[in-house]
Amino acid sequence: xxxxxxxxxxVVQPGRSLRLSCAASxxxxxxxxxxxxxxxxxQGLEWVAVIWSDGSNKYYADSVKGRFTxxxxxxxxxxxxxxxxxxxxxxxxxYCARDLGVGYxxxxxxxxxxxxxxxxxx
Amino acid sequence: xxxxxxxxSVSGSxxxxxxxxxxxxxxDVGSYNLxxxxxxxxxxxxxxxxxxxxxxxxxISNRFSGSKSGNTAxxxxxxxxxxDEADYYCCSYGGGSTVVFGGxxxxxxx
Numbered sequence: 733x734x735x736x737x738x739x740x741x742x743v744v745q746p747g748r749s750l751r752l753s754c755a756a757s758x759x760x761x762x763x764x765x766x767x768x769x770x771x772x773x774x775q776g777l778e779w780v781a782v783i784w785s786d787g788s789n790k791y792y793a794d795s796v797k798g799r800f801t802x803x804x805x806x807x808x809x810x811x812x813x814x815x816x817x818x819x820x821x822x823x824x825x826x827y828c829a830r831d832l833g834v835g836y837x838x839x840x841x842x843x844x845x846x847x848x849x850x851x852x853x854x
Numbered sequence: 855x856x857x858x859x860x861x862x863s864v865s866g867s868x869x870x871x872x873x874x875x876x877x878x879x880x881x882d883v884g885s886y887n888l889x890x891x892x893x894x895x896x897x898x899x900x901x902x903x904x905x906x907x908x909x910x911x912x913x914i915s916n917r918f919s920g921s922k923s924g925n926t927a928x929x930x931x932x933x934x935x936x937x938d939e940a941d942y943y944c945c946s947y948g949g950g951s952t953v954v955f956g957g958x959x960x961x962x963x964x
Contacts, residue, residue, distance in 0.1 A: 767953070769900075776857070777892070777900065777943050779953035791951035832890075832905055839947035840890035842911065844899035 734758035734843055736828050741848030744818055754811040754828030754845055762786070762806035765831035767841060768813050770824035780826070781813065782837065796822075818852045825849050858883065858944055858956035865962040871932040874959045876944030877925060882954055884925035888947035891920055891929045894958075895940045903942075904929060931961070939963040 781802040829841035892900035904920035944956040
């Protein structure tokens with residue numbers, strides 16, 4: 733059974749760093765493009781970042797570029813999001829999501845994790 | 855990376871049909887057939903209902919359909935049911951290897 737399980741969320745002070753993880757199981761992780769998507773409390777969805785299946789390419793939303801880094805370990809079937817210089821406006825539930833393309837990006841998401849809450853507050 | 859435009863809310867009675875519109879630009883919706891729609895119930899993760907403008911994933915009811923004209927995509931739900939009450943988000947490839955979402959539409963089944 734396909735699963736995406738995020739972890740690593742919590743309360744962090746502005747300016748500090750945090751690393752999120754997303755453990756994948758039940759599918760061939762190394763064959764799929766993966767994304768991070770976030771949702772601020774009571775707000776809509778916001779795409780954050782994408783990483784190619786082999787990790788060769790990474791792209792970011794303007795709002796996080798230069799502060800967040802997406803990475804993956806295909807041997808551990810885990811996706812990561814390293815977040816630095818955190819701001820109050822980064823407060824959100826962070827979801828990892830599998831791209832619906834196989835071997836390429838279809839620029840949509842067919843499976844989502846349950847999300848992990850990051851709260852940036854002093 | 856500007857958000858796509860959706861109405862904040864729509865409503866309909868059981869059995870009726872509703873359509874949610876999602877307006878983008880020539881740089882996103884208008885240039886690519888890579889529009890998807892997501893249903894999100896409170897406290898739950900989003901679920902894909904339509905992808906590539908009009909394709910339905912396995913297991914999604916044929917009451918859900920999608921289309922696109924110019925810079926505007928739409929999601930139609932026919933035969934409304936109580937369990938369709940949720941938030942709906944459109945999403946499009948935004949060019950430059952980015953993705954853009956709509957602001958979301960709250961569907962109320964009266």
